[in-house]
Amino acid sequence: MLKVTNIGKTYGKFTALKNINLEVADGEFLAIMGPSGSGKSTLINILGLLDQSYTGEYLLKNKNYKTVSDNFLSRIRGDQLGFVFQNFKLLTTYNVYENIEIPLIYSKKEQNNKRELVEDVIEKVGLKGKEKNRPSELSGGQQQRVAIARAIVNHPNLVIADEPTGALDSKTSKEIMDIFTKLNQDGTTIIMVTHDSEVAEYAMRTVYIRDGRLYNDEKSVKKS
Amino acid sequence: MTDKILIAFKSIGKNKNRNFLTMLGIIIGIASVICILAIGDGFAHTVTKGMGNHNTRNKVVIMYQPTTEDNTDGGFTNNDEAVLEKIPGVEHVKLTSSVVEAGAKAQYKTKNVTMSLNKQPKHLKLVKGNYFQMSGASNGVYISEDLAHKLFKKNVLNRLISIDGTVFVVQGIYHISDINYRPDAYVSKTVFKQLFANQISKDEARLSVGPKANKKWIGKRAVKQMKKMGEQKNIGTYEVSNPDQVSKQFTKILNDITYFIAFIAGISLLIAGIGVMNVMYITVSERRKEIGIRRAFGATSNDIRNQFLIESVVLCVIGGVIGIIFGYLLVAIINAFLPFKAVITAYALILSLSVSTAVGLIFGFIPSNKAAKSELVGLLKEE
Ligand SMILES: Nc1ncnc2c1ncn2[C@@H]1O[C@H](COP(=O)(O)OP(=O)(O)OP(=O)(O)O)[C@@H](O)[C@H]1O
Ligand SMILES: [Mg+2]
Numbered sequence A: 001m002l003k004v005t006n007i008g009k010t011y012g013k014f015t016a017l018k019n020i021n022l023e024v025a026d027g028e029f030l031a032i033m034g035p036s037g038s039g040k041s042t043l044i045n046i047l048g049l050l051d052q053s054y055t056g057e058y059l060l061k062n063k064n065y066k067t068v069s070d071n072f073l074s075r076i077r078g079d080q081l082g083f084v085f086q087n088f089k090l091l092t093t094y095n096v097y098e099n100i101e102i103p104l105i106y107s108k109k110e111q112n113n114k115r116e117l118v119e120d121v122i123e124k125v126g127l128k129g130k131e132k133n134r135p136s137e138l139s140g141g142q143q144q145r146v147a148i149a150r151a152i153v154n155h156p157n158l159v160i161a162d163e164p165t166g167a168l169d170s171k172t173s174k175e176i177m178d179i180f181t182k183l184n185q186d187g188t189t190i191i192m193v194t195h196d197s198e199v200a201e202y203a204m205r206t207v208y209i210r211d212g213r214l215y216n217d218e219k220s221v222k223k224s
Numbered sequence B: 001m002t003d004k005i006l007i008a009f010k011s012i013g014k015n016k017n018r019n020f021l022t023m024l025g026i027i028i029g030i031a032s033v034i035c036i037l038a039i040g041d042g043f044a045h046t047v048t049k050g051m052g053n054h055n056t057r058n059k060v061v062i063m064y065q066p067t068t069e070d071n072t073d074g075g076f077t078n079n080d081e082a083v084l085e086k087i088p089g090v091e092h093v094k095l096t097s098s099v100v101e102a103g104a105k106a107q108y109k110t111k112n113v114t115m116s117l118n119k120q121p122k123h124l125k126l127v128k129g130n131y132f133q134m135s136g137a138s139n140g141v142y143i144s145e146d147l148a149h150k151l152f153k154k155n156v157l158n159r160l161i162s163i164d165g166t167v168f169v170v171q172g173i174y175h176i177s178d179i180n181y182r183p184d185a186y187v188s189k190t191v192f193k194q195l196f197a198n199q200i201s202k203d204e205a206r207l208s209v210g211p212k213a214n215k216k217w218i219g220k221r222a223v224k225q226m227k228k229m230g231e232q233k234n235i236g237t238y239e240v241s242n243p244d245q246v247s248k249q250f251t252k253i254l255n256d257i258t259y260f261i262a263f264i265a266g267i268s269l270l271i272a273g274i275g276v277m278n279v280m281y282i283t284v285s286e287r288r289k290e291i292g293i294r295r296a297f298g299a300t301s302n303d304i305r306n307q308f309l310i311e312s313v314v315l316c317v318i319g320g321v322i323g324i325i326f327g328y329l330l331v332a333i334i335n336a337f338l339p340f341k342a343v344i345t346a347y348a349l350i351l352s353l354s355v356s357t358a359v360g361l362i363f364g365f366i367p368s369n370k371a372a373k374s375e376l377v378g379l380l381k382e383e
Helices: A040-047 A070-080 A096-106 A114-124 A140-152 A170-185 A218-223 B002-013 B016-052 B078-085 B145-152 B189-199 B215-229 B243-286 B288-296 B301-335 B346-373 B376-380
Strands: A002-011 A014-024 A029-033 A055-060 A081-084 A158-162 A189-193 A205-210 A213-215 B059-066 B090-096 B102-108 B111-119 B126-129 B140-144 B160-163 B166-174 B185-187 B204-209 B236-241
Touching: A002 A040, A014 A040, A014 A213, A029 A040, A029 A170, A040 A055, A040 A158, A040 A189, A070 A081, A070 A096, A070 B288, A070 B301, A081 A140, A096 A114, A096 A140, A096 B288, A114 A140, A140 A158, A140 A170, A158 A170, A170 A189, B002 B016, B002 B301, B016 B243, B016 B301, B016 B346, B059 B215, B078 B090, B078 B204, B078 B215, B102 B145, B102 B189, B111 B145, B111 B189, B140 B145, B140 B160, B145 B166, B185 B189, B204 B215, B215 B236, B243 B288, B243 B301, B243 B346, B288 B301, B288 B376, B301 B346
Parallel strands: A029 A189, A029 A205, A081 A158, A158 A189, B111 B185, B140 B166
Antiparallel strands: A002 A014, A002 A055, A205 A213, B059 B204, B059 B236, B090 B204, B102 B111, B102 B160, B126 B166, B140 B185, B160 B166
């Protein structure tokens, strides 16, 4: 699915990422763990084509998007990727249906019925009957379901989730992870940031970030 | 496109008060544009309609002007008419008079008064007596209050007066207001024609020409002929009357008015536009999170720019529509006070809507562009 070679990222003098090498196969479910401020969000912003100012090489589906036009990047983001952000990031003045619909507004994919796509995904995340509710009328777990539904409504190849269970209790976290597991079983590649090792258990593989460096297992993190 | 306009309506609806206040400038600006255009159009309409009465399209008019003020008798004669008719291109000549009233002397008992008179109009409001169209040979006369007072010292009917030696019976008395000019007396059409019309000098010669005739050449030629052969060339001058000149002058005045309006409207709309720009800046910075989300889920920077531009235009067009409605009401009120009728033309409506759209586009552009150009990672940190 993607291949990262020697990626680095600095904010002025501060080095947020250094020498990152990572390969993710099609259909994989990868967890990224690490303490706060270690560079997890910074990395997945690059992987999700949200941030283009980095050094090194990043290939998504064997293509380098570093120099493509902004419009083209938007197209790839909308049609191939799906994001679940750290704190839901729902539009508070729109209802559940309208929030989930957003990627379809801009999609250039051949779509059958957009309404059906939204209703399908609402059913998948278990929000049937809540279509007309505002985010403020939902629980945290329900809001995260809306965020997931929005991420997958346009059937992306790769879903990138930043702390999808960060604000949820363990029971709700489990329900959310069941949705992700199901999604992965249906063939979607998933990259998920978490600092909860129980949640990371759901993934096939876990990598660790500390001070902007990536490690493939926990032991090597401690050694360094 | 419709769904994008719907999104704009929705976003605008979320800040009704703020957006209404912003629209106020546009509403007032457009309403005044509508009003002033309506007055201008109504005025132009009235003027051109008045001119339509003497259709001059296939006519060349030669005017005779007496050299001295007090000699008003001069004009064209039947011989002159024959000369003019021989000019190539001229089909027909009609001698008329620019002065329609005849002057006469009225006498009652020992009192002598000079007066003006004309054939009776279709309608006339009387202060005394009943008004009706008099038959051909009738010797009835309608006189003004002024004349009645000069002759009889009061308004009385059925007195016999002599006008240029012919005896008339006073049938009714009318009032002359300051606004409406009227002659001192009216007689029946036939009587006027028989007794008085011939004493009005024919100082206009209307030359009917073919549709392809060179009017300029004919006019020059006619004046030249008259200067050489006109029977009264020694006591007056001849010239081509150019009715286009009159309408040109009016058009110029109207144009000046229009420029003035454009100036006023421009200033009010400029201020309104700055308001729009301000509110769009606020909207954009309030909705950084929304922009970030849309961008992350596939919106291009053009999509974002268009979204805010559409919103700005919709805001202004709503203001424009309200302004038009408001303008309609104002025009209805103004019409109660105007001597002519102000009219709202389709052109005024189209102009108003185009101006509203333009204000939205122009003043929404910079804020929309700012929204489109914001850096994505920064937007997504917004809560
Ligand atoms: N725009 C920025 N300017 C300067 N420094 C930044 C900027 N964004 C992030 N950083 C720094 O980069 C480092 C990594 O940030 P990042 O958001 O990736 O952390 P994280 O691993 O996602 O943490 P958390 O678990 O708290 O979300 C942090 O030390 C942060 O201070
Ligand atoms: Mg983070």
